[in-house]
Amino acid sequence: MKRSQLPRVLRLLLWLYPRSTTAGFEREMSELVARRINNWGLVRTALWLLTDVVATHVRDVGRGGLSDIARGARLGVRRLLREPGLSLASTLTLALGLGVSSFAFGVEWGTFGRGLPVSDPGRMMDLTLTEPERGRREVDLRLAEVDRFRTAFSFDGIAAYRSSVANLAGEGGDARRISVQVVSADLFGLLETTPSLGRSLVAADHEAGAASVMVLSHAFWSSHYGADPTAVGTTVLIDGRATTIVGVMPAGFYFPSPMDAWLPHPAPDLRGTTGYRVLVRLSPGVDEDAAIAEASSIAEQLGREPPREGIRTGARLVYFPLSYASATMRTLGRLMNMSGLFLLLIACANVATLLVVRAARDSDEVRVRLALGAGRWRLLWESIGGVLAIGALGGALGWALGAGALRWYQATWPSAPLWWSYRLDLRPFLFLWSMVAVGCVVIGAIPALVAGRNPGDGMGVRGAGRAGADRVGTILVVAQLSIGGALLFVAGLMGRSAINLIGVEYHFAVGGVLTGRVTLDDNRYGSAEARLAFWTELEQRLQGLPGVRSTSLSSQLPMVRSGGAARFAIEGSDYSPDAFPRAYVDQVSRGYFANFDAPLLAGRSFNARDVMGSEPVVIVNQPFVDRYFPDGSALGKRIRIGQPEPDSVYRTIVGIAPHLWMDSDVNQRPEGLYVPWHQEAPASLRLAIRADEGPAQALTALARQALAEVDPSLALYELRTMRDWLDVRTTLYRRTGTIFIALGVVGLALSVIGLYAVLTFRVRSRAAEFGIRSALGGTPLHLQAIVMRRAAQSVVPGVVIGVGLALWLSRGLERFIFEVAAWDSATLFASFGVLGLTALVACFVPAWAAGRVDPAESIRGE
Amino acid sequence: MGTPTRSIPATSFHVLFALAGGAKHGLGIADHVEAVSDGRIVMGPGTLYGTIKRLVADGMIKETSWRPEMGDDDSRRRYYTLTSRGERTLRDEIEGLSRLLARAEEYSARLAN
Numbered sequence: 019m020k021r022s023q024l025p026r027v028l029r030l031l032l033w034l035y036p037r038s039t040t041a042g043f044e045r046e047m048s049e050l051v052a053r054r055i056n057n058w059g060l061v062r063t064a065l066w067l068l069t070d071v072v073a074t075h076v077r078d079v080g081r082g083g084l085s086d087i088a089r090g091a092r093l094g095v096r097r098l099l100r101e102p103g104l105s106l107a108s109t110l111t112l113a114l115g116l117g118v119s120s121f122a123f124g125v126e127w128g129t130f131g132r133g134l135p136v137s138d139p140g141r142m143m144d145l146t147l148t149e150p151e152r153g154r155r156e157v158d159l160r161l162a163e164v165d166r167f168r169t170a171f172s173f174d175g176i177a178a179y180r181s182s183v184a185n186l187a188g189e190g191g192d193a194r195r196i197s198v199q200v201v202s203a204d205l206f207g208l209l210e211t212t213p214s215l216g217r218s219l220v221a222a223d224h225e226a227g228a229a230s231v232m233v234l235s236h237a238f239w240s241s242h243y244g245a246d247p248t249a250v251g252t253t254v255l256i257d258g259r260a261t262t263i264v265g266v267m268p269a270g271f272y273f274p275s276p277m278d279a280w281l282p283h284p285a286p287d288l289r290g291t292t293g294y295r296v297l298v299r300l301s302p303g304v305d306e307d308a309a310i311a312e313a314s315s316i317a318e319q320l321g322r323e324p325p326r327e328g329i330r331t332g333a334r335l336v337y338f339p340l341s342y343a344s345a346t347m348r349t350l351g352r353l354m355n356m357s358g359l360f361l362l363l364i365a366c367a368n369v370a371t372l373l374v375v376r377a378a379r380d381s382d383e384v385r386v387r388l389a390l391g392a393g394r395w396r397l398l399w400e401s402i403g404g405v406l407a408i409g410a411l412g413g414a415l416g417w418a419l420g421a422g423a424l425r426w427y428q429a430t431w432p433s434a435p436l437w438w439s440y441r442l443d444l445r446p447f448l449f450l451w452s453m454v455a456v457g458c459v460v461i462g463a464i465p466a467l468v469a470g471r472n473p474g475d476g477m478g479v480r481g482a483g484r485a486g487a488d489r490v491g492t493i494l495v496v497a498q499l500s501i502g503g504a505l506l507f508v509a510g511l512m513g514r515s516a517i518n519l520i521g522v523e524y525h526f527a528v529g530g531v532l533t534g535r536v537t538l539d540d541n542r543y544g545s546a547e548a549r550l551a552f553w554t555e556l557e558q559r560l561q562g563l564p565g566v567r568s569t570s571l572s573s574q575l576p577m578v579r580s581g582g583a584a585r586f587a588i589e590g591s592d593y594s595p596d597a598f599p600r601a602y603v604d605q606v607s608r609g610y611f612a613n614f615d616a617p618l619l620a621g622r623s624f625n626a627r628d629v630m631g632s633e634p635v636v637i638v639n640q641p642f643v644d645r646y647f648p649d650g651s652a653l654g655k656r657i658r659i660g661q662p663e664p665d666s667v668y669r670t671i672v673g674i675a676p677h678l679w680m681d682s683d684v685n686q687r688p689e690g691l692y693v694p695w696h697q698e699a700p701a702s703l704r705l706a707i708r709a710d711e712g713p714a715q716a717l718t719a720l721a722r723q724a725l726a727e728v729d730p731s732l733a734l735y736e737l738r739t740m741r742d743w744l745d746v747r748t749t750l751y752r753r754t755g756t757i758f759i760a761l762g763v764v765g766l767a768l769s770v771i772g773l774y775a776v777l778t779f780r781v782r783s784r785a786a787e788f789g790i791r792s793a794l795g796g797t798p799l800h801l802q803a804i805v806m807r808r809a810a811q812s813v814v815p816g817v818v819i820g821v822g823l824a825l826w827l828s829r830g831l832e833r834f835i836f837e838v839a840a841w842d843s844a845t846l847f848a849s850f851g852v853l854g855l856t857a858l859v860a861c862f863v864p865a866w867a868a869g870r871v872d873p874a875e876s877i878r879g880e
Numbered sequence: 881m882g883t884p885t886r887s888i889p890a891t892s893f894h895v896l897f898a899l900a901g902g903a904k905h906g907l908g909i910a911d912h913v914e915a916v917s918d919g920r921i922v923m924g925p926g927t928l929y930g931t932i933k934r935l936v937a938d939g940m941i942k943e944t945s946w947r948p949e950m951g952d953d954d955s956r957r958r959y960y961t962l963t964s965r966g967e968r969t970l971r972d973e974i975e976g977l978s979r980l981l982a983r984a985e986e987y988s989a990r991l992a993n
């Protein structure tokens with residue numbers, strides 16, 4: 019029975035036996051197998067044979083085959099050293115690809131995935147209320163409401179916290195403003211941290227009449243008290259109240275962002291201050307859906323009691339890191355992950371290309387050695403040994419690069435929240451590395467196996483293995499160029515967007531504007547009259563401060579927004595109950611638009627006649643007009659805001675405002691409405707004070723003083739200049755832009771290295787042909803043209819596929835780039851132009867070499 | 881101690897045992913092993929020829945020029961026969977096995993009583 023008469027799968031299995039065992043018995047083995055098929059059928063025979071193949075190899079290795087591997091690896095490494103350029107290129111390619119992509123993955127994971135530094139971060143959630151009928155998705159809780167959730171079976175830990183600022187005065191009387199967190203004592207336990215000095219907060223600190231205490235952050239203790247242990251136990255004045263410092267938290271601990279001190283929240287009462295965010299830990303074994311269901315039923319109950327009575331209320335649970343991430347940030351993260359994956363693919367294809375090239379070059383040698391009786395496995399171990407050496411070195415360099423880049427990223431962002439932790443984790447990195455290594459080995463081994471299959475076949479033809487390698491190489495290069503081009507395009511868009519952001523022109527006053535926020539408590543400001551009186555007096559006092567040009571009070575500021583959009587209805591339009599349109603609604607003072615140098619485009623601003631009880635009015639913004647009144651007939655029309663019930667009031671449109679960045683996201687152009695706070699009497703407003711000249715910070719003390727004169731018990735918090743707000747709002751875009759540019763450049767470099775390697779290989783393997791052509795009178799130019807024509811066969815399809823890929827990608831990009839069209843043709847031309855040009859240079863070097871082949875030299879070489 | 885222990889792998893024993901009845905080629909050995917084990921042991925080609933190669937290397941069996949006088953002989957088949965060392969090893973092995981078996985029978989008899 020001849021082997022060729024056996025079914026293909028059995029022939030393959032027989033071929034897999036180690037040569038050392040089976041040499042000389044091929045014919046008998048085939049006969050043995052053929053007999054089995056007659057008895058057992060194909061499937062059982064194949065399984066039997068497979069088991070035997072594995073067992074034979076295991077025995078083989080056990081009897082000294084391992085030294086074969088070691089010998090092979092040594093030979094492989096020696097062969098690498100014989101060609102340091104190619105080996106270095108593979109190693110660096112792997113290092114760059116692994117390092118940069120693991121950096122991209124690390125940034126995404128560190129921001130959204132890793133979570134709080136506790137033993138089980140996956141159970142930490144952010145809890146907020148929702149008011150679906152008002153279109154509010156994240157409603158902060160009152161302390162009394164937080165307590166209602168403590169009994170929930172789904173949570174085994176719950177803590178409320180609120181950012182604030184306070185005045186700190188020592189015995190000397192010199193006051194300074196510190197940023198504090200007003201928190202529940204449970205917070206420290208939930209975050210699994212203990213004080214490094216003294217104690218943290220305890221439940222008794224919340225009781226009415228308890229002595230006032232404070233816990234310092236390590237950074238503030240170091241900077242303000244010179245890390246003096248005796249600071250613990252001293253008494254200071256916090257907002258005029260004698261407060262004892264009871265402890266210091268460990269270095270590096272803060273929550274949620276770097277801050278100075280923690281204060282216990284007051285005893286909860288029904289009308290107590292609102293504005294608390296809530297951190298909960300799910301009970302072990304409770305899933306998110308069950309927890310949401312339970313929290314929602316508690317929230318519904320809250321909606322049936324004062325002060326929420328009549329407001330339909332729900333609950334919302336979000337994995338904690340995501341509660342601080344906008345949709346834009348998350349999509350940017352996904353985009354970054356995808357780019358990292360692309361880069362990894364390029365690197366993988368690149369290393370594989372280099373290996374294929376190497377294997378093809380060695381194929382003649384392999385054939386000769388096989389024919390002389392060298393073991394096929396021995397040869398395979400040789401090539402795998404080389405790959406493993408490259409993999410180990412490239413992996414180590416990649417680790418260093420990725421870990422270093424992430425460390426740098428962390429270091430340049432000192433204001434990052436506690437859980438934004440950027441470091442390279444060993445296990446995912448090893449996983450990535452092994453995927454890449456396996457991919458490379460598989461691709462790299464194919465030519466070696468093919469070359470070794472029938473040792474006799476290729477003997478007559480020199481370079482017989484090269485045609486196949488050439489094809490594989492070309493496909494890999496086309497793939498690299500197209501992915502590299504698409505990556506470069508994305509990088510170009512993100513980069514341009516980042517540059518636009520740095521130089522963005524905001525059409526409102528930015529310089530010299532100080533902003534802060536005041537929230538009234540329900541105890542003393544329960545009535546609309548009391549609130550109106552307070553805001554009116556505060557505005558007058560601020561206006562009267564020396565050095566102040568103008569002021570405004572408003573619920574939100576340009577580029578500063580908390581809270582979502584509200585429903586509205588235009589008079590005369592019919593909406594189905596579920597499909598009411600939404601828009602942002604800001605409550606503003608009369609001087610708001612003038613204060614920000616943003617004059618109305620039409621109509622009038624709010625004036626002294628727009629008060630409670632007078633005709634309700636509204637100003638709409640330009641995006642609103644563009645969408646709902648494209649014919650320009652907005653003025654005089656009427657709108658209802660909020661719950662669409664028949665008796666809710668209609669507001670008359672009296673003016674049209676320009677687009678004033680009502681969203682915190684610089685890239686959004688939302689439809690919005692402005693109503694005078696004089697007709698609403700809100701409990702919380704932001705103030706914006708514009709200095710006559712000089713920096714805005716200079717107004718801080720004056721603003722505090724003005725507030726203290728109206729009501730000394732109220733805090734002025736979120737004190738920031740407008741410039742600071744804008745920096746905070748655009749940091750993410752600027753940083754991601756930089757990262758994307760780095761990804762694009764590395765992608766370009768890698769794909770061009772692949773092209774260069776393949777072309778160099780082609781020129782070298784055809785050296786004889788070029789030599790003959792040259793001897794027959796072929797000019798260098800002619801020879802170069804041959805090489806360039808071959809190069810074009812990779813570059814042209816690569817670019818065409820790449821442009822297609824880029825256009826497909828760009829459809830998803832629109833929302834995340836600033837003032838650049840997603841199909842931006844300039845960026846498209848630029849990125850693929852750069853790619854083509856670099857490719858041209860990479861081709862020219864080997865082409866030039868082809869033109870200079872010395873006929874005598876090349877033929878002698880054969 | 882004198883406890884009978886198996887000194888060679890089961891596959892080697894089977895090959896030696898098959899050759900005890902006279903020279904055979906690889907396929908013949910496989911057939912013999914299958915027959916004496918009532919079809920429970922079917923040696924795969926790697927196991928069979930790997931064992932043969934190792935036994936040749938260890939001097940337990942040797943290739944022979946002997947050929948059966950008639951039948952479907954193929955001149956390319958290699959025939960093997962036991963060496964004196966192989967015979968000795970096989971004998972020791974069988975002795976050890978029978979001692980082991982005797983003890984096992986004693987044990988099972990005690991269990992039955």
